[in-house]
Amino acid sequence: MEPINEYKGVVYPLEKVNVDTDQIIPKQFLKRIERQGFGQFLFYNWRFDDDGHPRDDFNLNEDQYRNASILVAGKNFGCGSSREHAPWALLDYGFKVVIAPSFADIFYNNCVKNGILPIALNQDTVSELFSKSKNGYELFVELDKQQVSDASGAVATFNIDPYWKEMLLNGWDEVSRTLSLEDQIKQYEEKQLVGE
Structure with missing residues (x-):
């Protein structure tokens, strides 16, 4: 994984609550075993009609959100099944x-x-982001400071578990995190061999 600390991106507003994982990626596209190739099916039933043509009534299809990399959504995002x-x-x-x-x-x-860095902000702040999210509106995220800001200088702070913060800052998954402790693991194993 790539480390994430300071990140700037265009905001895409998804003003829906209780967006479940089947709405994020419908079940018919879960036949792959690799992690790549799923982006084309993101929000598929909202983005495309029955013939696979982009729907005019779903805002992610608008040009202003084509390069968006920060998603702002309603409460309880990602509910439903546990699909990764x-x-x-x-x-x-x-x-x-x-x-x-x-x-x-x-x-x-x-x-x-x-x-992916998930950030929980209060409802008033999220509502404000929804209202600003037009015409290339950008946010700047600083994970080390746990802040989100925009060009106007508006700043919001967020909480994150120190364990997850370290993982994201270093670009570690759980295997990488374990491998970062390789020296300590070797020392432990050597002590166990000596003790036998």
Whole structure:
């Protein structure tokens, strides 16, 4: 995974609550075993009609959001099943940060395990972001300071578990985190051999 600390991106507003993992990536696209290739199916039933043509009534299809990499959504984002394909689809599409008032626990954990920074901000702040998210509106995220800001100077702070913060700052998944302790593991193993 790539480390994430300071990140700037165009905001895409998804003004929906209780967006579940089947809406993020529908079940018919879960036949792959690799993590790549899911982005094209992100929000598929909202983005495309029955013939596979982009829908005019879904804002992610608008040119102003074509390069968006920060998703702002309503409360309880990522509810439903525990499928890890949901963050895979978001990341493959290009989203590195997801902001919402609240997240489903398993989805939140799947995000950080896959290199996406989920940020919980209060409802008033998220509503304000929705109102500003037009014409290339950008946010600047500083994970080390746990802040989100925009060009006007507006700043919001967020909380994150120190363990997940370290994982994202270093670009570690759980295997990488274990390998970072290789010297200590070797020392432990050597002591065990000596003790026999």
